[in-house]
Amino acid sequence: MKYIVCFSGGHSSALCAIECVRKVGKENVVLLNHNISEEVEDKDIKRFKQEIADYLGIKITYANMEGWEYKTPLRVCKELGGFKFGNGPALCTYNLKTKPFYKWLRDNFPIEKGSIRDDVRIIYGFDKNEPSRIQRRIGVMINQGYKCEFPLAFWDRTITCTEEIGIARPNTYKLFKHANCKGCLKSGKQQWYLTYCLYPELWEEAKQVENEIGYSIIKGSFLEELEPKFARMKCKGIVPTEKIKPQTFWAMVRKEIPDKSENLPCECAL
Incomplete structure (x- = not known):
């Protein structure tokens, strides 16, 4: 079983990574990240991701949009002529993260039409206070042929914050609720x-x-x-x-x- 952690650079995804390694061993865990331009992803978030990876002894796996170094969310949307179309997803998130994520999954863990892989789990950092997000994500990923797990909601916890292992969470949390891009379009x-x-x-x-x-x-x-x-x-x-x-x-x-x-x-x- 491979546990693919959606390793965003936020505190919750880091806790998921730690819980996965402690439960199944680092050889069975992938830290999957989508690198974002330094213009909008705070350098301390990048510091945090690397320190967590070093602590776990795992290299970060990147699934990046081509040109990510200079294609910020604003520039992606400008190029496409909108921020979102109808009820669809935000174009920045879809092109910088979602589309490269699905491509990486198909390339590395392909799905036969109509089947579901049982040797892969996609790990998300939603907690027990987010039942709607959990249900929605389960449905989305099952339609793609993959199963999900949510360590912060359903596993027995071994850690509550990264400061317990001597790693300070990104300093963006001092002002922001999340470790999102600067000027988040959502x-x-x-x-x-x-x-x-x-x-x-x-x-x-x-x-x-x-x-x-x-x-x-x-x-x-x-x-x-x-x-x-x-x-x-x-x-x-x-x-x-x-x-x-x-x-x-x-x-x-x-x-x-x-x-x-x-x-x-x-x-x-x-």
Whole structure:
């Protein structure tokens, strides 16, 4: 049995990798990653992935999109002329991760039409609080001919955080909930406020891509329209973070910046 860990660089996927090696041995585990350009994947995430792999004594296996070194999510979407089409997946995720993932699986563990491989398990980092995601993923992968397992939800756990083995999780977790790309195209206003404050070059590129494509990243709001409000938020000293629940975060914003004044020039500019 081969256990293929979807090794994203996030904390949950690292815990899955550790649990798999402790349960079945490193010779039966594959750490499958999709490398992302350093422009949008924080260098500390890359540090974290490598330290986990070194601890486990396993080389990272890469299934990369061609040109991944410079094709950021924004540039992939610009090239394709959209962020997503209809109810389909986000084009950045599909092209940078999903499509190379399925190709790697077919190349290394091919499926005969109508069959299901019983000597492979795809490992995901969903936990017991994510039953809908678990059910959906089981269905998706069965249709592809593969079975899944979810160590954080259903296995007896031997580790709860990587700090237990002396490996600090990525420092992005200090502000973000996940170890996603900077300027994640699937995120909402709260995370894009972080992008506005922390990654101004990425913010400007995202505005440009929105204008060229003609669609907004955030449903119902173009970044250019949000910029005056974000400028006032920054001026008021509202800390860019995802560590506060959205309801609490935006209630704090409304208290500091009443709706009627959110599009006025920021006092910092006067």
